[in-house]
Amino acid sequence: MKIRILSMFLTVALLTVPLVACGKTAETDSFDGIYEDEEYVETDEDVVVVGFSQIGAESDWRKVNTESMKETFANAEGYELIVDDAQQKQSNQITAIRRFIQQEVDYIVLAPVTEDGWDTVLGEARDAHIPVIIVDRMVDANNSLFTCWVGSDFLLESKKVTSWMNKYFTMQGIDGSEINIANIQGTYGASSQIGRTSGLSQAVRDNGWNFLGAECGEYTQARGREIMAQFLNKYRDINVVYCENDNEAFGAIEAIEAAGRKAGNNIKDGEIMVVSFDGVSDEALDKAGEGKIACIGECNPLHGPRVLEIIENLEAGITPNKFEYVDESIYSGEDRITTISVDGQSYYVTVLNK
Numbered sequence: 001m002k003i004r005i006l007s008m009f010l011t012v013a014l015l016t017v018p019l020v021a022c023g024k025t026a027e028t029d030s031f032d033g034i035y036e037d038e039e040y041v042e043t044d045e046d047v048v049v050v051g052f053s054q055i056g057a058e059s060d061w062r063k064v065n066t067e068s069m070k071e072t073f074a075n076a077e078g079y080e081l082i083v084d085d086a087q088q089k090q091s092n093q094i095t096a097i098r099r100f101i102q103q104e105v106d107y108i109v110l111a112p113v114t115e116d117g118w119d120t121v122l123g124e125a126r127d128a129h130i131p132v133i134i135v136d137r138m139v140d141a142n143n144s145l146f147t148c149w150v151g152s153d154f155l156l157e158s159k160k161v162t163s164w165m166n167k168y169f170t171m172q173g174i175d176g177s178e179i180n181i182a183n184i185q186g187t188y189g190a191s192s193q194i195g196r197t198s199g200l201s202q203a204v205r206d207n208g209w210n211f212l213g214a215e216c217g218e219y220t221q222a223r224g225r226e227i228m229a230q231f232l233n234k235y236r237d238i239n240v241v242y243c244e245n246d247n248e249a250f251g252a253i254e255a256i257e258a259a260g261r262k263a264g265n266n267i268k269d270g271e272i273m274v275v276s277f278d279g280v281s282d283e284a285l286d287k288a289g290e291g292k293i294a295c296i297g298e299c300n301p302l303h304g305p306r307v308l309e310i311i312e313n314l315e316a317g318i319t320p321n322k323f324e325y326v327d328e329s330i331y332s333g334e335d336r337i338t339t340i341s342v343d344g345q346s347y348y349v350t351v352l353n354k
Contacts, residue, residue: 011028049080052109055136056088059247060217060281065111065136065301072304079308083339088218090114090189094121101128105312108132114189125334133310136302137191142283143322145312154192154330158199159277159295159346160330163340165240165296166207167252168265171336174272176208178267180237183214184252186226196244196277198272212238215250224251232259239267246284249276250292263292265334279331288331291350295332298350299307 019080021253050073057063064081073081082105086092087218100108108130112118115138122145125132131147138149169179183200186193197214204211212235224243228251231238241256243249253263256272264271272311279285279296303326310320330340331349337344 006341017170027167043067047078047080048107048265048315049082049103050103050104050107050307050311051082051084051096051105051107052104053084053086053096053100053111055086055093055111055113057085059245059278060087060284061245061278061299061301064221064280065303068302068304069109069307070304076308086113088113092116092288094152095124097121097206101125101130104128104311107314108148110134110139111136111305112190113137113187115191116189119145123224131314133307135307136301148310148320148322150310150330151326152192152299154195155301156195156342157277157299157328159202159342160194160340161242161295161297162199162203162207163342165275166203166275166296166329166331167340168273168320168334169207169338172268174216177210178213179209179240180235180240181209181240182212182235182238183229184217184224184241184243184248185214186217186219186225188216192277196297200242209240217251219243219245219247221247221251224248224253226239226251228252228255231261232256232261239272241272243274243276244297246276246278246281246293246296249274249287250283253287253292265291265294265333279326280331285352289333291333294329294334297330297351298328299329328334 004010018119020108052069054066055062059171070081070083073079084096086096094115097108098121108125111130112134118139118141122132122141134146134149139146149335183197215227217227224247228241232255238245243252250316252274256263262271263274267273273293273294274292277297277299279298284293284296288296313320330347331350331352335351338351339348340349
């Protein structure tokens with residue numbers, strides 16, 4: 001039986017805290033168990049321990065994603081989940097993974113901050129024979145360094161949103177040359193940022209839109225508000241802002257309204273169209289229904305059940321698919337657009353009540 005060294009407040013809070021070491025000391029003999037809140041707790045040798053390195057809590061999406069993991073494993077018999085909050089720092093994630101390896105967890109789940117820089121630490125996990133499951137964003141590493149990945153197709157998300165935009169502009173008789181768009185990007189180097197930015201760049205080229213500029217919003221409302229205020233001062237003719245998550249969009253709407261402008265679809269009358277991604281909060285869906293956000297590309301955060309299913313299959317000796325994309329929709333309060341087409345395939349639009 002492995003000796004487990006688990007973090008304090010196990011599966012209860014997203015906290016990075018010093019670990020309480022367990023093992024043979026001058027005062028105690030060796031044992032099999034863990035300490036929880038400095039109290040010795042017996043562990044079952046059949047318990048499967050999962051270490052989860054989460055990016056942080058920078059957005060509504062991230063919080064829902066964390067809760068999905070915590071709730072899933074709290075309700076699953078025979079599992080213990082250790083959650084480590086990296087506070088948006090890759091160095092903290094690398095430290096957490098090495099701690100998980102020392103703890104001899106059974107599985108490591110990683111939601112990576114960025115794509116690059118994982119080869120060494122993932123190699124250490126492979127050498128320790130600990131399967132690594134990547135969730136949400138991808139890693140730019142040899143496929144042999146991780147067991148599988150589950151998450152969203154961020155480029156497809158972008159293509160859906162930009163297809164909706166182009167269909168709306170065409171329906172309104174707005175020529176591509178009249179579109180003056182700026183981009184509030186996500187965290188640089190993240191798969192979500194790369195895919196959503198790439199999709200916008202392609203749409204700008206294909207549709208003849210005028211691209212004004214881009215700044216990193218770090219997926220936060222505060223930065224979204226700050227950047228949008230800068231855009232309004234710099235680009236007097238801006239009529240579309242492409243936000244790479246809902247929190248950035250909330251901040252952008254605040255800045256638009258603070259400047260005496262209106263967030264809405266009627267850009268011919270001076271409104272500024274806001275589009276975004278995620279669609280996990282009531283606030284985001286309400287704003288889409290009201291028309292303050294023109295459309296939202298869904299990014300499904302409920303990875304907990306998927307990760308549990310992967311682990312159960314691995315425990316049963318079943319090899320999972322290397323890459324597993326989740327199904328996602330697109331939301332809008334515009335009831336005249338019910339379908340869009342991307343690369344020859346049609347997708348339904350979930351129309352929200354106003």
